Amino acid sequence: MTRNIIVLDTTLRDGEQVPGAKMNVYQKLEFAQQLKRLHVDIIEAGFPASSAGDFHSVQQIARTVGDSVSITALARAVKADIDAVYESIKLAQDPFIHIVLGTSNVHVEKKFNRSKDAVLQMGVDAVKYAKTLLPQVQYSTEDASRSDFEYLWRTIEAVVKAGATIINIPDTVGYAVPEEFGELIRKINERLKNLNDKVVLSVHCHNDLGLATANTLSAIKNGADKIECTINGLGERAGNTSLEEVIMALKVRENFYQCSTRVETKELIRTARLLTYLTGLDVQVNKAITGDNAFAHSSGIHQDGLLKDRNVYEIMDPRDVGAESMELVLTARSGRHAFRHAVEKLGFETGDSEQFEALFQKFLALADLKKEVYDHDLFYLVNGEREQAASSAVLYELAAFHVVTGSVQPSATIELKRGEQSLKGSATGDGPVDAVYSAIKQLTGIHADLKHYKINSISRGQEAIGRVSIGLEANGKHYVGRAMDTDIVKASALAFLNGINAALLDREPQ
Numbered sequence: 159m160t161r162n163i164i165v166l167d168t169t170l171r172d173g174e175q176v177p178g179a180k181m182n183v184y185q186k187l188e189f190a191q192q193l194k195r196l197h198v199d200i201i202e203a204g205f206p207a208s209s210a211g212d213f214h215s216v217q218q219i220a221r222t223v224g225d226s227v228s229i230t231a232l233a234r235a236v237k238a239d240i241d242a243v244y245e246s247i248k249l250a251q252d253p254f255i256h257i258v259l260g261t262s263n264v265h266v267e268k269k270f271n272r273s274k275d276a277v278l279q280m281g282v283d284a285v286k287y288a289k290t291l292l293p294q295v296q297y298s299t300e301d302a303s304r305s306d307f308e309y310l311w312r313t314i315e316a317v318v319k320a321g322a323t324i325i326n327i328p329d330t331v332g333y334a335v336p337e338e339f340g341e342l343i344r345k346i347n348e349r350l351k352n353l354n355d356k357v358v359l360s361v362h363c364h365n366d367l368g369l370a371t372a373n374t375l376s377a378i379k380n381g382a383d384k385i386e387c388t389i390n391g392l393g394e395r396a397g398n399t400s401l402e403e404v405i406m407a408l409k410v411r412e413n414f415y416q417c418s419t420r421v422e423t424k425e426l427i428r429t430a431r432l433l434t435y436l437t438g439l440d441v442q443v444n445k446a447i448t449g450d451n452a453f454a455h456s457s458g459i460h461q462d463g464l465l466k467d468r469n470v471y472e473i474m475d476p477r478d479v480g481a482e483s484m485e486l487v488l489t490a491r492s493g494r495h496a497f498r499h500a501v502e503k504l505g506f507e508t509g510d511s512e513q514f515e516a517l518f519q520k521f522l523a524l525a526d527l528k529k530e531v532y533d534h535d536l537f538y539l540v541n542g543e544r545e546q547a548a549s550s551a552v553l554y555e556l557a558a559f560h561v562v563t564g565s566v567q568p569s570a571t572i573e574l575k576r577g578e579q580s581l582k583g584s585a586t587g588d589g590p591v592d593a594v595y596s597a598i599k600q601l602t603g604i605h606a607d608l609k610h611y612k613i614n615s616i617s618r619g620q621e622a623i624g625r626v627s628i629g630l631e632a633n634g635k636h637y638v639g640r641a642m643d644t645d646i647v648k649a650s651a652l653a654f655l656n657g658i659n660a661a662l663l664d665r666e667p668q
């Protein structure tokens with residue numbers, strides 16, 4: 159008999175704590191919809207007390223996917239944080255409040271400068287308060303793996319008696335090693351079952367020593383009922399446990415773990431690609447499950463073996479994680495049937511006939527420029543179109559641009575549209591992109607400092623698409639912008655406008 163493991167995805171909370179991983183509300187909603195398709199049990203949607211923007215995103219996620227996925231969000235052991243969590247998730251069907259509070263000596267003494275008893279009491283009070291709002295409360299003993307065991311247990315016992323229904327044991331700084339972490343979970347599990355066998359035992363591991371997946375699996379083997387993970391292992395510092403790795407380890411080695419999950423593994427690659435697209439954070443090519451080379455075989459002896467029998471060098475079928483064994487190459491000579499087939503094969507809906515036609519025309523324009531359109535390009539084409547439709551509140555649009563560069567001083571002429579209004583202006587700069595950015599700043603009148611600029615080539619072929627990610631500071635806050643185009647100057651202009659629009663929307667909510 160297999161045991162079901164509850165899967166919580168915290169990409170939108172711990173994952174989003176990563177510099178550069180910030181997403182806007184439309185992007186978070188798109189990702190949450192994909193997590194729903196992936197069949198995770200719980201989405202940790204954010205940290206609503208941290209800003210009005212995060213509160214709004216958590217609320218929108220709870221409203222949009224909270225009918226079929228359990229939703230939680232994080233709070234310190236602070237009343238205002240707990241209130242913010244409750245207010246943002248209360249419309250979901252199965253919401254719960256997640257409270258975190260440190261148990262290690264260094265947290266108690268250095269972070270809080272209080273006695274152990276006083277910190278424990280803070281946790282108990284927080285749980286009692288959260289219970290007045292919702293029946294389900296998760297309590298995380300932050301830095302558990304570096305905590306004195308008897309104090310850790312005393313805390314768990316007290317918060318369970320106060321009403322906590324899930325106890326989450328974090329290896330916050332990735333210090334644990336598998337044998338030791340497994341033993342810790344075994345001991346807690348034994349005592350917890352005697353104390354209250356309805357309480358769910360959960361783990362949350364970080365990857366500072368590259369052991370997050372191993373520690374999570376060891377915890378499962380030793381009785382953990384629930385795991386917290388992120389897609390591509392995104393998360394604070396070296397990241398969190400990678401969801402796809404644990405899920406596939408449980409599936410491929412079911413004979414050893416005798417556990418299963420509800421996760422729809424065929425959605426794994428698509429979820430990982432979507433996250434890369436939304437955050438601009440690429441995955442290393444040799445990353446297990448979601449790296450570009452995870453299912454690529456290059457050496458002759460391996461290829462020979464595979465041709466004789468796939469099992470010689472394959473422990474899982476690439477199709478089980480949503481990887482294509484064969485890619486369809488589309489060109490400008492492809493028709494609507496082939497295009498629809500390719501888009502649907504990637505798992506996207508093609509919309510009504512008007513939406514489909516608009517998408518097809520965009521595809522033709524791209525195919526004319528790029529000659530060959532790969533699955534990867536289609537993925538970005540469809541997502542870009544959706545994101546544009548979702549963010550109809552965008553303030554400025556690029557209507558036209560012209561740049562001059564070479565042995566003269568680079569200059570740019572830009573035409574922007576804002577609703578019915580048309581604005582045109584020119585500027586010079588150190589280079590064409592700098593000139594474009596100066597002209598955009600002049601026209602929008604926004605004081606924005608470019609903090610970082612990154613350009614990558616995505617997809618293959620000579621006419622690959624350039625993806626630009628920028629970070630800018632405006633109104634004392636940091637905003638990100640991303641865009642892609644076969645013309646890198648245009649992609650640069652669009653990414654900058656994206657960031658400017660995010661800053662303006664923050665100042666003038668629509």
Ligand SMILES: CC(=O)SCCNC(=O)CCNC(=O)[C@H](O)C(C)(C)COP(=O)(O)OP(=O)(O)OC[C@H]1O[C@@H](n2cnc3c(N)ncnc32)[C@H](O)[C@@H]1OP(=O)(O)O
Nearest residue numbers: 175205207208209234235236258259260269270300330394
């Ligand atoms: C392990 C984790 O991943 S925990 C989650 C990490 N996530 C985040 O930090 C989310 C983003 N954070 C934020 O937006 C802000 O830090 C806020 C809104 C939470 C707090 O902002 P501020 O009030 O300005 O406080 P600041 O961040 O400077 O300091 C943290 C304060 O919270 C206290 N604190 C830290 N953890 C906890 C906790 N679990 N419970 C109660 N208080 C806590 C600290 O002791 C400090 O209080 P002090 O000012 O009395 O010393």
Ligand SMILES: CC(C)C(=O)C(=O)O
Nearest residue numbers: 258298300328330362
């Ligand atoms: C909030 C907790 C679970 C956390 O992220 C950690 O301890 O790493």
Ligand SMILES: [Mg+2]
Nearest residue numbers: 172330362394
């Ligand atoms: Mg964490």
